[in-house]
Amino acid sequence: MGSLGRRLAELPWRSSAAATYSNFSFVVKSLCAFQVIRSYLVDFIIPMGPSMLPTFNLTGDVLAVNKVPTWWGQLNNGDVVLMRSPENPRKHIVKRVLGVEGEMATYLVDPANSDTTKTVMVPKGHIWVQGDYIHSSNDSRNFGPVPQGLVEGTIFCRVWPPENFGLIGSKVNPYEPPTN
Structure with a gap:
């Protein structure tokens, strides 16, 4: 037991502890930087469901989300946005912007059964x-x-699948109601 104690006493504890602290500090700083980037600059999501067909796959694509424009309210018609659901704030939804404040938005009331349209003014x-x-x-x-x-x-x-990698354009909804 005496020789084991001497061997342990001879180990460079201070340099080992300093290296461990340095590595741990680097990991913590990296995780913090990653969280800041995801929260305020760019994040990745996998949307599910048919509402954005044919733009996104039903089973979900991996999409990159730019969080910077929301700081200044820079949204334009045709932009695809990630947002909290107004009906359930715990749920995120992906939709296309078809009208910004002060514009008139025309839409099909019941697209499955009629061509009846309605126009509303988008409030401030x-x-x-x-x-x-x-x-x-x-x-x-x-x-x-x-x-x-x-x-x-x-x-x-x-971002995924690789064969569909590319920018998502800001286009007008291809299913716009007919103009009368």
């Missing part, structure tokens, strides 16, 4: 959002204009 501080597949989308047609404060970012890039 709100946006009008719809899914690209209007036959299976719970959107502003159901819950009305959405406060801009619920928007968490704009989707700008599809």
Whole structure:
């Protein structure tokens, strides 16, 4: 037992402890930086469901979300946004912006059964959002204009699957109601 004690006493404890502390400190700082980047700059999501067909796959693509435009309210028609659901704040939804404050938004009232349209004025501080597949989308047609404060970012890039990698364009909804 005496020789074991002497061997332990001869080990360079201070340098080992300093190296361990340095490595631990690096890991903690890296995790903090990663969290800041995900919270305020760019995040990744996997949306599920049919509301954004054919833009996104039903089983979910990996999408990059730019969180910077939401700081200044820089949303435009055609942008695809990640937002909290106005009906259930615990749920995130992905929709396309079809009207910003002060604009008139025209939409199909019941796209499955008629071509009847309705036009609404988007109030200040709100946006009008719809899914690209209007036959299976719970959107502003159901819950009305959405406060801009619920928007968490704009989707700008599809990361996965690799064959579909690329930027997500800001386009007008391909399922717009016909003009009368």
